[in-house]
Amino acid sequence: GMARANPAILVLLSVIVLGLAAIVILTNVLSASMVTNEEYLSDRVMYFALHLGDPDNQPPRRQKRSTIENGSCSFEMNANRTRESIILMKNDSLRFRLILYENTANATPPMAAREAVEKLENVQSIKNPKKASQTSALRMFKQLTNGRKNDLFVLFVPCKVDVQSDRDDIEELVKEKEGLDGRTMIVSTTIPAQEISKLYAQPLPNVLGKENSEALARKIVDFASTTTTNSTSSTPTTSPMDTASSPPTTVQPSSTTTAPTTTTTIPTTNNTTTLPTTTNTSPTTTAQTTTTTAAPTTTTTVPTTSTTTTLPTTTTTLPTSTTTVTIPTTTVIPKKNLTCLFVGDMYSFGANQDAYDHEKNFIDETAKVLFGQANFRGGLSLYGSTDIAFPNAGLNHIQFTVQRFRELLKDMKYCNYCNNTIELGEAIDLINGYFKYKGVKCNCLIFISAQHDTSGCAVLNPDLASDRTIVGIGFNETDLSEIIGDHDRALKVPFNFTDENIAEVVDAVLSR
Structure with a gap:
């Protein structure tokens, strides 16, 4: 009788062993995933906003007296400075995102240094760019950070800035960046730092002008390092899960330089970052108001015991809401x-x-x-x-x-x-x-x-x-x-x- 029972016992033992092995493997996978997510949450993201217009590709024209163009500038030059900065920071706990803008802005997902450098190689300037909206780049940064207090923003202003025709955009930018001066660096290779500081109401230590062009990359690294030392660590309520997750619908992760019309929208919830994986519906953006519909969020809960092989999943759908943001038209450039x-x-x-x-x-x-x-x-x-x-x-x-x-x-x-x-x-x-x-x-x-x-x-x-x-x-x-x-x-x-x-x-x- 005992001899006849041995095969059954062996089979049972095999099942138990295989089950335990599966639990161990699953636990390790989940742990690795959670470490990756925690690492991402603890990492800061540095955003580089580059204007896609290139004056070298534009037909010659008579310059207005109010046009500021005192130095050499091109998209390729700004991209090279960005690349140098990223390479110098490759060993830091930073991830990088590129914001490419014309009249609207387009962003990449968070990337490691090597991936960001490769991405820059594929970006091409636009020969006949639409009128630049620097404000759209800043709004993209605010939308994507969505409560993350330690992310940084480096804005390369267009090679050609006209004080008169760009006045409305600059005034809007000044208002939008209120409270963000310490996390923002404004860069120009054509305008002196003092003039940029006054025009954009930006503290001089967080401005790089044409006189800094030779050491520009190193100064951007110093900005990141100094801001890291002075920043206060804070963990947002919810954040993106990892770099493999699908980006928001307003972000184009490919190397295309065509900016979507939704990239200047402002999120309706300030304490969460939502990452829809299948929705690609673009809200309508107008000059005076912005309407945004919050996207559904999927939350995966961690198993309560280490011996559970099935992970319960709950899906929470945020109620749809509409927020209208009115942009004041009375903002003025700080007095000279x-x-x-x-x-x-x-x-x-x-x-x-x-x-x-x-x-x-x-x-x-x-x-x-x-x-x-x-x-x-x-x-x-x-x-x-x-x-x-x-x-x-x-x-x-x-x-x-x-x-x-x-x-x-x-x-x-x-x-x-x-x-x-x-x-x-x-x-x-x-x-x-x-x-x-x-x-x-x-x-x-x-x-x-x-x-x-x-x-x-x-x-x-x-x-x-x-x-x-x-x-x-x-x-x-x-x-x-x-x-x-x-x-x-x-x-x-x-x-x-x-x-x-x-x-x-x-x-x-x-x-x-």
Whole structure:
């Protein structure tokens, strides 16, 4: 009897052994999967936003005065800087995502350094790009981070930024990045860092300008390292499961450079990141409002005991909701910091005090607008028949309010008894030879002259403080282009000036 039972016992023992082996294997697989997910959750993601437009592929055109293009720039150059940065950070606990943008943005899934470098090799610039929307790239970052507090955002601004035509996009970007300055680096290889900092309301330590282009990759690495040290660790309620999961419908993981229309949407839930695997429905995005439908989330629970071979699965469907986000249209670019010296002409009209009073009114109206539209300080120096030291007096009495500045205008009186008359050429030489502008942080010169003959005069080129602005005003429609440098502005203003003439002068000063 015992002999006949042995085969059955052996079979039973074999089944038990196989079952235990299966449990061990399954447990190991689940453990490995959970480690992978935990590693992803603990890793930070660094986003690089690159504009797909390449000026090298665009037909030549006459540049506007407001177009900023002071250095070399192309998509390939920015992609190379990104590649160098990623390679330098390959051993760090970072994953990388590329955000490629035109008027909308397109993103890749999270990638390891090697995969990200390979992905960059397949991205091509667009010859005729649509108008750039930097805001769409930032919104994509905000959507994909969705509560992750340690992810970083590096924005390469377009090679060509036009202060006038791009104003709305920049204003929108400034509002959208509120609270994200410490996690954001703004990069340009054509614009100085100081100018980028002011234009984008971004702290200077988190800005890289054209002067940083040689060491750009290393500085991006330093940004990531510094932010890692200063950041506070936090774990979001839910996060993406792993890099193999399907990306959100607004993200295109392939190397295509065609941006979907849904990439500027904002998620409706801030405490979860949802990753639908089969849904590819695109919500509609308008200029003023954005409507987003939350995607279903599948949650897999970990078995409660190590001896269970069947994992219970529960599916939770989030209720569909619609959120409308209204983008304010009243946001303004942060005010420009200007300490400006007005230079008034008390020579060209001879002893005609009425003409000088008219010039005084022009200065008064211009200053009033500048004090209102910029962080403005102003001084007044006068050349010609005057008993006021030139140009020292104006720089020694810089005023912070328009009311105090108007007190300076009372000195615009023709001096009948003065023997030491300063002519235009001498005034320019004195302006150029003065060396204390930086001591009072004077970075702006508005030079006025009604003299038609400027032959023999030097070009205005004073050693002003950084981010200098020089505007020459040909009062009574005189041409000052011969004494104004190529990078500065010369305007003609009629004697009977209008509000439009004032606005043109203010625009020239603020857009430099």
